[in-house]
Amino acid sequence: MASFMNRHADSSVMVRLRACLWSGKSPSPVATWGLLMILLAVIALLSLLFGAGAVGPDRAWLALSDFDAAAMHDSEAHFVIGELRLPRLGIGLVVGIALGIAGALLQAVTRNPLAEPGLLGVSAGSAFAVTLAILWGADAATLRISVAQLGALGGCLCVLAAARLQGIGNDPVRLILAGAILSGLLHSLSSLILLFDQYTADEIRFWVVGSLAGRDATDLMPLAPSLALAALLTVILARPLAALALGEHVAIGLGHHPRIVRFLVIVVVALLVGGATAIAGPVAFVGLVVPFAARALAGPDIRRTLWFCLPLGPIVVVSADIVSRLVVQPSELPLGVITALIGAPVLIAVVRRRRLPML
Amino acid sequence: MSNTLSTTSRSTKHEVTLLSRTQTSSHTYTGKFLLTLPLGKRPPLRIIVDKRNLLANLLMVGLLMLLTGISLATGSAATLSGPATLGALLGHGSALDIFVVRDLRLPRVVAGLVTGGAFALAGCLMQTVARNRLATPGIVGLDNGATAFAVASVVGTGISLAPPAMALTGAAVAAALTFGLTGSIGVRGYRFLVAGIGVGAVFGAITQLMLTRVSIDAANAAYPWTVGSLNARPAHAVSILSLALLPAVLAAIRLTRSLTVMRLSDAVAIGLGVSASRCRLMALNVAVILTGLAVAVAGPVGMVALIGPEFARQISTRNTVPVVGATLAGAIVMLAADLLGRVIFAPIEVPVGIVTALIGSPLLLWILLNPNARTTP
Numbered sequence: 001m002a003s004f005m006n007r008h009a010d011s012s013v014m015v016r017l018r019a020c021l022w023s024g025k026s027p028s029p030v031a032t033w034g035l036l037m038i039l040l041a042v043i044a045l046l047s048l049l050f051g052a053g054a055v056g057p058d059r060a061w062l063a064l065s066d067f068d069a070a071a072m073h074d075s076e077a078h079f080v081i082g083e084l085r086l087p088r089l090g091i092g093l094v095v096g097i098a099l100g101i102a103g104a105l106l107q108a109v110t111r112n113p114l115a116e117p118g119l120l121g122v123s124a125g126s127a128f129a130v131t132l133a134i135l136w137g138a139d140a141a142t143l144r145i146s147v148a149q150l151g152a153l154g155g156c157l158c159v160l161a162a163a164r165l166q167g168i169g170n171d172p173v174r175l176i177l178a179g180a181i182l183s184g185l186l187h188s189l190s191s192l193i194l195l196f197d198q199y200t201a202d203e204i205r206f207w208v209v210g211s212l213a214g215r216d217a218t219d220l221m222p223l224a225p226s227l228a229l230a231a232l233l234t235v236i237l238a239r240p241l242a243a244l245a246l247g248e249h250v251a252i253g254l255g256h257h258p259r260i261v262r263f264l265v266i267v268v269v270a271l272l273v274g275g276a277t278a279i280a281g282p283v284a285f286v287g288l289v290v291p292f293a294a295r296a297l298a299g300p301d302i303r304r305t306l307w308f309c310l311p312l313g314p315i316v317v318v319s320a321d322i323v324s325r326l327v328v329q330p331s332e333l334p335l336g337v338i339t340a341l342i343g344a345p346v347l348i349a350v351v352r353r354r355r356l357p358m359l
Numbered sequence: 360m361s362n363t364l365s366t367t368s369r370s371t372k373h374e375v376t377l378l379s380r381t382q383t384s385s386h387t388y389t390g391k392f393l394l395t396l397p398l399g400k401r402p403p404l405r406i407i408v409d410k411r412n413l414l415a416n417l418l419m420v421g422l423l424m425l426l427t428g429i430s431l432a433t434g435s436a437a438t439l440s441g442p443a444t445l446g447a448l449l450g451h452g453s454a455l456d457i458f459v460v461r462d463l464r465l466p467r468v469v470a471g472l473v474t475g476g477a478f479a480l481a482g483c484l485m486q487t488v489a490r491n492r493l494a495t496p497g498i499v500g501l502d503n504g505a506t507a508f509a510v511a512s513v514v515g516t517g518i519s520l521a522p523p524a525m526a527l528t529g530a531a532v533a534a535a536l537t538f539g540l541t542g543s544i545g546v547r548g549y550r551f552l553v554a555g556i557g558v559g560a561v562f563g564a565i566t567q568l569m570l571t572r573v574s575i576d577a578a579n580a581a582y583p584w585t586v587g588s589l590n591a592r593p594a595h596a597v598s599i600l601s602l603a604l605l606p607a608v609l610a611a612i613r614l615t616r617s618l619t620v621m622r623l624s625d626a627v628a629i630g631l632g633v634s635a636s637r638c639r640l641m642a643l644n645v646a647v648i649l650t651g652l653a654v655a656v657a658g659p660v661g662m663v664a665l666i667g668p669e670f671a672r673q674i675s676t677r678n679t680v681p682v683v684g685a686t687l688a689g690a691i692v693m694l695a696a697d698l699l700g701r702v703i704f705a706p707i708e709v710p711v712g713i714v715t716a717l718i719g720s721p722l723l724l725w726i727l728l729n730p731n732a733r734t735t736p
Contacts, residue, residue: 173549174727177553188720195710285560
């Protein structure tokens, strides 16, 4: 009986899905969101199972199925999963959410579908600030985060200033170009500093390429307050942003203050990108791919887009991290490389369209 | 090819007769003079020489010789006086001086001269063809493509002749990708450049991927290609580039007249008897070859391709495309940047790629963000 019910339920889902496909309608947003969450759970499990080291998926599965017992009979797998892969998964989740949300917010506030923190120089700004801070003798993890966030704020303000310049704001592609050049400039300044200072170079060499390896779960703790603040502000700002998408006059008529909203959004972006950069280094293109996919699934409303960024960001980052572990076993690949390989074709595809999608 | 050349020569003859006719009636061409070379029985070869361009090029040649002298004389090993440098170059003086000048500094200076000239000439050609001051080979991804292929050959085969050929292939692949992908949107707008940045990012990621995969020794051997440096460059790559640079400059001079009208629009160019697509193809081929071979020597020093032509345009006339001027200016920029990187923080050597990026990026931003700046070259 139970099996019959099951089969019946399955077939009804199939029928509905087929009906959706045939009628050209997409499944309801809530269902899509649920599916994405399930996909995220599967990917998270995979990231625990696969790694670059000796602990293969079978051993990891055994250890996971009875985690406390594994401490006795397979201490290596227990250690690898508990101390290496689990913190890494957590950091991947946080970084993915932060970069995805930041990308969506930055795109909404500059009204530019290509605005991406990595491309626009926000990540480069925070990397430069961290390089300077380490050069001047700072090495505490907490300081690094606030410094990175300040640098990201500087980068954001540059972007906003450039977007306000005459002629630039109306041309999304030109803004991206300016951001890419600014990134290059900051990157070469950072390299110049690294040339001088061997100590700084050693501290930072593995950090500048963007990676999730070798990060501790304790690195996440100092990040918690700023992430909580950013989450709160995002919840408050979602509605004014949706109004702002209709135009400045409409937003004012609905009782919002565009200047304040814009400034607060920039602060949120700086908090998120700075935090993500502080723990994972500059990871480009996530903020482009995730909102792009989210808009395709959820439509133009920023409030829905933000909800969809929530699972999509970690899906992209964690799966890129899995790929980076598996491609070059036994060593690993910087995460930024994989995201660039995924993201650059998306960038080209968007740019190639005859009409750029406007926000 | 032959068609293009014959078209060019025909238009040359036409303009020369036009010029001589106007000169007999009134001296309207004050900025130019006619150089007549007697060729025996055949009619004399007449060349229109622009006075300002001639002056500018002579000035740049002088500057280049001065910079070459300073580069040969200064360095961390020993700083020589002018006559001592010249003597060491000719084989007189102490053995140490001769070794430092002839074996250490001269190859480096020569490498700087040819790579700077090659990058800048490629930049000038591509800017003209794309009708965009910002469209240099570095921005549209050619440098990164060439670097990725050069690094692949170093970490893969280790054959010493391979990097130039591979870098050439890489530049060609990147150019084909960028121009192919932007086929429908054209090369005039900023979208072309952003698509090029995307292509460049893919190749940059591939380079990183290869560098992390290989052993540390191979990665160290490939490292200079990733930053752009003139330090201890392979001699055969320099000689291959030198061999290619001369015909490239001659071809560019040959194309100058067509390129000058190509700056206006395709319709005008075709109306004046220039085969626009052939001219574009020729110029692009030259640019790709020069960029690929130059990357094989010095790595991606793409900003020279922006600064050099910009400098040349400032001091030459606006009437023509300054191909010779751009080549000279590129060599000047490269030598000056290398000298600056060697001298300014003396024991530490700043790679020339970083120096040019620090000079070129603000210039690029200024051109891009200044609402009154011209976007066409």
